[in-house]
Amino acid sequence: MSKGLRSLATFSWRAAVWVTISVLAWAIAPAQSRTAAADPALARLEREIARLAEIAGGIVGVAALHLESGRRVSLNGGERFPMASTYKVPIAVQILTKVDRGELTLDHMVALEPTDLSPGSGTLSDLFNKPGVALSVRNLLELMLLISDNTATDVLLRLAGGAEAVTARMRELGIEGLRVDRPTKRVIADWIGIAEPAPWSLERFRELARAVAPQDRQAAARRFDADPRDTATPEAMVALLEQIYRGRALKRETTELLLDIMRRCRTGEARLKGMLPPGTEVAHKTGTIGGTTNDVGILVLPADAGHVAIAVFVKSSEKDIPTRERAIAEIARAIHDFFLFHPAPAQ
Incomplete structure (x- = not known):
């Protein structure tokens, strides 16, 4: 059959x-x-x-x-x-647009620094948390889209020209109802209720997260759902x-x-x-x-x-x-x- x-x-x-x-x-x-x-x-x-x-x-x-x-x-x-992590699709589009325009190559190697590590989904923050790691743009794309790696996402967002560049690309495509504003580390921080401005190391982020009281987390989550x-x-x-x-x-x-x-x-x-x-x-x-x-x-x-x-x-x-x-x-x-x-x- x-x-x-x-x-x-x-x-x-x-x-x-x-x-x-x-x-x-x-x-x-x-x-x-x-x-x-x-x-x-x-x-x-x-x-x-x-x-x-x-x-x-x-x-x-x-x-x-x-x-x-x-x-x-x-x-x-x-x-x-x-x-949430579906915003990794428009980020990927902007990265690949830069590849199409000759502004970036898929083989370009990117060194990861300790401050690049982001919490949440993925493997880079747990398995490669010491200096000395470099990955190609292609590998970062695969990590971002296959397993939703947040560290790979934030590195790619920076290479893409930042959140504003991703949103601008959406407007070029005629898409109005979609906007990208923050790296994943900041998105998660705002959902938790971390007020201290970035940058943070991953350990500092975890310390700040543990310090947020339950009632403050609940209030932050409500604000998060209403945030444009x-x-x-x-x-x-x-x-x-x-x-x-x-x-x-x-x-x-x-x-x-x-x-x-x-x-x-x-x-x-x-x-x-x-x-x-x-x-x-x-x-x-x-x-x-x-x-x-x-x-x-x-x-x-x-x-x-x-x-x-x-x-x-x-x-x-x-x-x-x-x-x-x-x-x-x-x-x-x-x-x-x-x-x-x-x-x-x-x-």
């Missing part, structure tokens, strides 16, 4: 629902529609997404675009959410994914490099990929901090049914991470099945 047929054979109970919806929608609106406002089937999908979002608690934002047909769905798609810095709307993130997919953000070689790394992402197996048919190709990036749990990426549908750019953001949730991840997985599966079993009507 071919890969496409095996994938088709794995569809869930939702598939039957979407097939029924497809027939009804064609009877009501035979012309192709792009949004739920004009397409009853897409409107039903949006209601299903809203129902599934309740699993996560907090506020959930979703945007999804079927890249071949232009059909899209959204839930709180214009609301800002903390990107380092946020994106789901629709803006999907717009960036679309620009990457269509080759508008980067040259062909760097586009292929970025998507290849994102396809090999080692985090978030229970999120976008969690309930998809085995073997489904997903180029994605996760993000997690406090009550925020995110995953964004591009799904490849089986049987040549196309590609879906998708962003699912959760913020201000008090549910545990596995529960939030289940909500993301359920939403991704609903979207996957809809676009697989509900092809666009002929014009």
Whole structure:
């Protein structure tokens, strides 16, 4: 049995629902529609997404675009959410833009200093915390996107020209609802409630974090969720994914490099990929901090049914991470099945 047929054979109970919806929608609106406002089937999908979002608690934002047909769905798609580590995608785009422009090479070696080490996810801060380490830009990119290494991210952000340069690149691409403002070390410090200005050594950071009282941490977390810095709307993130997919953000070689790394992402197996048919190709990036749990990426549908750019953001949730991840997985599966079993009507 071919890969496409095996994938088709794995569809869930939702598939039957979407097939029924497809027939009804064609009877009501035979012309192709792009949004739920004009397409009853897409409107039903949006209601299903809203129902599934309740699993996560907090506020959930979703945007999804079927890249071949232009059909899209959204839930709180214009609301800002903390990107957490999904902001590493726009950072990667800016780094690779500099490569495309001849301002940086992937083989350029970068020496890491003790003050470069950042807390949180990754391995560099734990395994290479002594002087004498140098890594290429390519290796830093892989660490940032594969295992979400925060030290690699902050080094790359500096090489990218800083947060302002990343945001400026987003504006060049016509993306307004996404901004990058701080290195990950500062993002985490603000979430914890560390007031002392950087720079810090990693040990000093940990000392400051331990000194923050629980009530101050809670207040800082509330401020963090309301902070416009380092946020994106789901629709803006999907717009960036679309620009990457269509080759508008980067040259062909760097586009292929970025998507290849994102396809090999080692985090978030229970999120976008969690309930998809085995073997489904997903180029994605996760993000997690406090009550925020995110995953964004591009799904490849089986049987040549196309590609879906998708962003699912959760913020201000008090549910545990596995529960939030289940909500993301359920939403991704609903979207996957809809676009697989509900092809666009002929014009």
